[in-house]
Amino acid sequence: MALTIAVCIKPVPDSEYYNKITIDPVTKRLNRDGIPTVINSMDKNAIEAALRLREKHGGRVLAFSMAPDTAIENLKRVLAMGVDEAYLCSDRVLGGADTWATSYTLYKAIEKTGPVDLVIMGNQTEDGGTAQVPSQLGEWMGVPHLANVIALDYEDGGMVVKTKADRGTIRYSLKLPAVLAVTRDCNEPRIPSVMDILKVGKKPMRILRAQDLDLNPDFIGIKGSPTQAGEIYSPDMSRKSEALVGDPDEIALRILDELRKAGISIG
Amino acid sequence: MDLENCRGIMVYCEIDVCGIIDNSLELIGHANTLKEKMEHYPEVTAVIIGSDVGSLITVAARHGADRVIMMDNPRYRVYRPDLYSDALAAAAEKYRPEILLVGASLSGEEIGPTVAMKLHTGMAAHCVELKIRDDGQFVQVVPAFGGKVLGDILCPGFRPQMASMKAGMVSKRIFEGKVAEIESFDPDVRGFGDRLQVIETIPETRKRVSLSNAELVVTGGFGIGTQEGWDKLEHMAELLHGVSTCTRPALDAGWTDKEETMVGTSGVAIKPKVYLGFGVSGAAHHTCGIKGAGLIISVNRDANAPIFEVSDFKVVSDWEAIVNAITARLEATSAVCPDPDRA
Numbered sequence: 139m140a141l142t143i144a145v146c147i148k149p150v151p152d153s154e155y156y157n158k159i160t161i162d163p164v165t166k167r168l169n170r171d172g173i174p175t176v177i178n179s180m181d182k183n184a185i186e187a188a189l190r191l192r193e194k195h196g197g198r199v200l201a202f203s204m205a206p207d208t209a210i211e212n213l214k215r216v217l218a219m220g221v222d223e224a225y226l227c228s229d230r231v232l233g234g235a236d237t238w239a240t241s242y243t244l245y246k247a248i249e250k251t252g253p254v255d256l257v258i259m260g261n262q263t264e265d266g267g268t269a270q271v272p273s274q275l276g277e278w279m280g281v282p283h284l285a286n287v288i289a290l291d292y293e294d295g296g297m298v299v300k301t302k303a304d305r306g307t308i309r310y311s312l313k314l315p316a317v318l319a320v321t322r323d324c325n326e327p328r329i330p331s332v333m334d335i336l337k338v339g340k341k342p343m344r345i346l347r348a349q350d351l352d353l354n355p356d357f358i359g360i361k362g363s364p365t366q367a368g369e370i371y372s373p374d375m376s377r378k379s380e381a382l383v384g385d386p387d388e389i390a391l392r393i394l395d396e397l398r399k400a401g402i403s404i405g
Numbered sequence: 406m407d408l409e410n411c412r413g414i415m416v417y418c419e420i421d422v423c424g425i426i427d428n429s430l431e432l433i434g435h436a437n438t439l440k441e442k443m444e445h446y447p448e449v450t451a452v453i454i455g456s457d458v459g460s461l462i463t464v465a466a467r468h469g470a471d472r473v474i475m476m477d478n479p480r481y482r483v484y485r486p487d488l489y490s491d492a493l494a495a496a497a498e499k500y501r502p503e504i505l506l507v508g509a510s511l512s513g514e515e516i517g518p519t520v521a522m523k524l525h526t527g528m529a530a531h532c533v534e535l536k537i538r539d540d541g542q543f544v545q546v547v548p549a550f551g552g553k554v555l556g557d558i559l560c561p562g563f564r565p566q567m568a569s570m571k572a573g574m575v576s577k578r579i580f581e582g583k584v585a586e587i588e589s590f591d592p593d594v595r596g597f598g599d600r601l602q603v604i605e606t607i608p609e610t611r612k613r614v615s616l617s618n619a620e621l622v623v624t625g626g627f628g629i630g631t632q633e634g635w636d637k638l639e640h641m642a643e644l645l646h647g648v649s650t651c652t653r654p655a656l657d658a659g660w661t662d663k664e665e666t667m668v669g670t671s672g673v674a675i676k677p678k679v680y681l682g683f684g685v686s687g688a689a690h691h692t693c694g695i696k697g698a699g700l701i702i703s704v705n706r707d708a709n710a711p712i713f714e715v716s717d718f719k720v721v722s723d724w725e726a727i728v729n730a731i732t733a734r735l736e737a738t739s740a741v742c743p744d745p746d747r748a
């Protein structure tokens with residue numbers, strides 16, 4: 139059976155630049171100026187997993203993202219990787235969503251574009267990083283869902299999945315439709331070639347506004363989010379940073395001395 | 406869930422072959438700290454889901470549970486996220502806690518948000534701090550951008566207010582002789598039925614390194630550079646009776662396979678008496694896991710390495726020179742008495 143697979147993509151600030159993120163002391167807003175936006179790393183694993191299933195079993199891969207219009211650039215990259223169609227849910231009223239409202243909006247967008255057999259997502263983002271959206275999307279859809287997926291395959295009309303557990307691994311079988319969240323152990327995402335990038339222009343990409351989605355206004359954006367964001371701050375972790383100097387042996391003695399003073403017993 | 410008639414703090418107890426995991430016991434302890442700041446001094450309820458787990462009641466009580474809800478049924482013998490989530494959601498619906506805490510373990514990360522959806526409530530993930538404000542509001546502090554930023558999360562309009570917290574963020578508390586009220590609860594939960602099946606559970610055979618009681622932690626970063634270098638660092642850590650831990654790039658390099666010793670956002674938070682770091686740059690992803698350390702000493706050849714800012718003592722040097730010198734000192738001592746176990 140050919141599979142229709144949805145992948146969910148979140149554009150995030152590039153983690154290489156996290157040291158440049160500051161908080162404006164007056165507005166208390168996050169300042170991300172000059173920090174490029176990239177596709178969340180594990181979402182590339184999700185795309186790769188979906189493409190491999192399509193290559194093996196046939197079908198289509200559709201990408202969904204809830205983000206501002208600028209995310210078009212990120213979705214072009216997603217299409218270059220080999221995804222067939224991309225949908226961007228972008229509307230001011232969707233902003234400020236927590237995971238509950240985010241998963242609802244993604245659910246409605248996927249429902250709108252037609253039934254899918256499988257949803258593959260990243261296990262966790264690099265910015266908010268709650269790892270909550272996949273299970274919550276699975277609940278909205280009312281289908282089996284698993285997180286921490288490290289291997290997956292489609293067999294006999296269902297998925298066979300391996301997940302990383304706290305003390306080992308678990309193998310599951312799931313009937314479709316299902317939602318799976320994959321980790322970076324799942325695969326090595328491909329890098330698009332120039333040819334792939336040239337094909338992007340021909341692929342369908344659509345922006346979905348709130349009115350296109352039959353949304354319950356009480357379930358979206360800040361209003362629909364059970365959690366509210368309060369103050370944000372940068373934790374001050376600085377310590378005295380006293381330099382230990384001398385030749386290596388002198389430094390070694392100083393370190394051992396400090397260990398003893400801190401209550402570590404050394405022979 | 407709405408706000409009506411909600412009371413107390415519920416903690417989900419996760420179980421492994423050894424019993425209730427530390428992560429959950431820590432949360433039961435912390436729930437007691439929270440309740441002491443709450444006006445009506447509510448109950449702390451532990452929920453135990455499993456098969457043949459009656460012996461764990463006393464463990465939960467000793468760690469601070471006023472009441473234990475036992476969901477003891479053979480259907481919970483093998484972990485299945487859908488069944489466990491249904492069970493916990495049913496317990497929350499029946500006992501209506503104001504606050505519901507879950508460990509941010511891999512399974513907690515599956516169960517927590519699923520339960521939050523079922524109950525139509527909010528959940529704050531991977532909290533680094535949970536507190537009751539003077540006005541009584543429960544405040545959940547979450548990290549973002551790998552710990553570079555912290556934000557307060559509130560959930561004033563929905564119950565229970567759900568939060569997850571990683572192991573090691575708060576300490577266990579012991580309530581000697583405490584006896585808990587016990588209730589059995591056995592709702593008919595079915596999860597996704599045969600739409601989700603466990604084929605097999607493959608337990609880890611390797612013994613895991615425990616970091617919860619480690620007094621001295623020696624961390625190696627990517628700056629260690631080679632496997633030989635790593636082995637040398639581990640040797641020194643052994644001589645010091647310390648536990649060696651790693652950063653993510655050091656783990657990715659394959660110098661160690663003990664992934665449970667990776668410190669930081671995607672690994673563990675530690676609070677040893679001393680953290681001794683070599684060749685670690687000090688990314689927020691890593692340092693947010695060491696802020697509980699009593700003393701931080703770091704060695705890096707780059708005088709501008711961010712790790713120095715968060716260190717009590719810094720050594721600007723090649724790591725190997727320092728490790729060699731410490732090792733030589735320790736070997737000189739232990740040469741007199743080579744087997745520390747006999748001493």
Ligand SMILES: Cc1cc2nc3c(=O)[nH]c(=O)nc-3n(C[C@H](O)[C@H](O)[C@H](O)COP(=O)(O)OP(=O)(O)OC[C@H]3O[C@@H](n4cnc5c(N)ncnc54)[C@H](O)[C@@H]3O)c2cc1C
Nearest residue numbers: 146204236237259260263266267268269270271529530549
């Ligand atoms: C400082 C800060 C703290 C926050 N803390 C919380 C909190 O504690 N609780 C809470 O409910 N919300 C919180 N949020 C809001 C949360 O980050 C957003 O709801 C976000 O849109 C989705 O959550 P996530 O990034 O944690 O995703 P995760 O659940 O970590 O994402 C997993 C996967 O879901 C998919 N996905 C997630 N978001 C999108 C999207 N917008 N479009 C397409 N696919 C997506 C991707 O495949 C992703 O890999 C916080 C936000 C900030 C800035």
Ligand SMILES: Cc1cc2nc3c(=O)[nH]c(=O)nc-3n(C[C@H](O)[C@H](O)[C@H](O)COP(=O)(O)OP(=O)(O)OC[C@H]3O[C@@H](n4cnc5c(N)ncnc54)[C@H](O)[C@@H]3O)c2cc1C
Nearest residue numbers: 626627628652653669670671672684685686690691706724
């Ligand atoms: C979503 C996400 C989650 C992450 N989670 C984690 C996590 O949980 N834990 C974690 O650790 N990282 C995590 N990371 C990675 C993190 O961002 C950093 O990349 C990582 O912590 C850096 O590790 P490092 O200090 O070992 O390596 P590097 O940053 O490469 O630093 C190596 C340091 O060694 C020094 N050095 C080199 N040679 C020598 C020498 N001969 N002598 C002395 N010093 C030397 C260099 O000056 C440098 O400062 C995460 C990243 C992302 C994106």
